[in-house]
């Protein structure tokens with residue numbers, strides 16, 4: 001896992017020297033709880049705390065003592081001497097009994113011994129700054145902790161183990177190789193055209209693009225696993241939005257009555273569909289109303305629609321798409337993916353169907369009987385662009401943007417041929433964009449953004 005530390009974080013090097021401490025286990029009661037400390041000269045720290053010198057990387061049973069010598073807890077003491085630790089610094093772990101009060105007392109004792117309270121993500125940030133993890137791996141740490149489904153967790157582990165980074169580094173190598181060839185020729189203008197043929201620049205570029213597309217696809221699947229799909233159920237009152245939410249969730253979450261205008265508050269539920277977190281959002285029926293409470297509900301419906309990845313527009317199968325439904329469609333954000341659902345086919349005497357036409361996907365189903373609901377699940381997966389694959393690595397919007405920029409730069413490069421200088425410049429920019437994924441060149445504010453979202457103790 002070892003890699004060379006990133007080169008651009010000079011402003012931080014002062015801070016990494018301080019010793020930090022935090023409770024690393026989840027808040028609340030637990031069988032055991034861990035306080036983690038990272039910094040320098042922690043053997044002295046451990047000795048002061050326990051009166052014993054722990055062996056490197058071995059669990060030592062010890063008494064954790066307060067300043068007056070009284071015992072706070074007895075537990076396991078671990079010392080990981082630098083650089084062989086999670087952070088690359090000296091690390092000490094106190095494994096105590098997992099009660100919130102004991103943990104707080106242990107933490108307070110560490111602060112008394114000179115540690116400062118760690119900021120969110122600071123352990124992982126140090127691991128990154130010390131070259132233990134690259135940026136994509138560091139992001140995968142938090143994605144693993146936050147994973148909402150087993151499939152998301154598996155793909156986060158894959159990224160944590162460096163699979164995504166290796167794919168990116170493979171692309172970088174190809175890119176650098178091509179750049180080196182080009183730069184070498186730039187000094188000999190008369191050979192430029194020969195060079196292009198000899199080096200097979202066009203062929204290399206083509207292969208690079210092909211591989212980039214593969215990585216992009218895997219990353220795109222990863223982003224789906226990570227962020228899930230936000231699906232808003234919308235439509236006129238009484239068309240069966242809440243009934244459909246309950247059916248999808250398999251639970252009686254939202255109130256259903258035969259009175260139009262039942263739902264006012266937004267009701268959310270996260271379920272999973274082939275490992276993808278599906279955030280389903282039930283909203284107030286859309287209509288003109290004088291009821292101020294319902295009006296607020298309707299405003300909230302629109303707010304959710306603005307943020308959605310997909311809107312499921314429900315209509316009553318007995319009447320089909322009417323004037324009021326078309327008015328709703330006209331108000332939907334332009335590029336928002338949409339599925340139209342004709343609900344209550346049991347009343348209309350229709351069968352469950354799924355059709356694709358110029359208007360998009362239309363599903364006929366019954367929220368009451370569940371007939372056709374599976375067709376809706378399949379349609380949602382299709383719209384999301386999901387195809388089952390085992391080699392997904394977790395990825396975020398940031399990674400996809402970087403890959404997309406790289407792709408655009410390479411297209412630009414291609415368009416510059418045979419002007420080698422411009423070709424070379426585009427390749428250089430492509431490399432810069434790609435390298436932001438693993439964080440070889442990274443702005444400080446991006447690091448703040450990434451690590452600030454971690455929990456304390458991570």
Ligand SMILES: Nc1nc2c(c(=O)[nH]1)N(C=O)[C@@H](CNc1ccc(C(=O)N[C@@H](CCC(=O)O)C(=O)O)cc1)CN2
Nearest residue numbers: 001002024034036080083084085086087088093132141
């Ligand atoms: N108790 C405990 N459990 C934990 C963690 C931790 O910090 N403490 N981790 C925290 O996230 C994860 C494990 N991550 C770790 C990663 C590297 C090293 C480490 O000591 N690395 C050294 C030695 C490697 C080796 O011997 O192969 C190194 O990289 O040099 C330790 C934990 C999950 N479980």
Ligand SMILES: Nc1nc2c(ncn2[C@@H]2O[C@H](COP(=O)(O)OP(=O)(O)OP(=O)(O)O)[C@@H](O)[C@H]2O)c(=O)[nH]1
Nearest residue numbers: 237238239240241242243261262263285344367368
């Ligand atoms: N027969 C039949 N009735 C349904 C079906 N889906 C919903 N209903 C009924 O339609 C009525 C309205 O259902 P809701 O789920 O509350 O409708 P809604 O769209 O959430 O309504 P608002 O919250 O008022 O906007 C209830 O009486 C449901 O039992 C269906 O598939 N078949």
Ligand SMILES: [Mg+2]
Nearest residue numbers: 241242262263
């Ligand atoms: Mg409702």
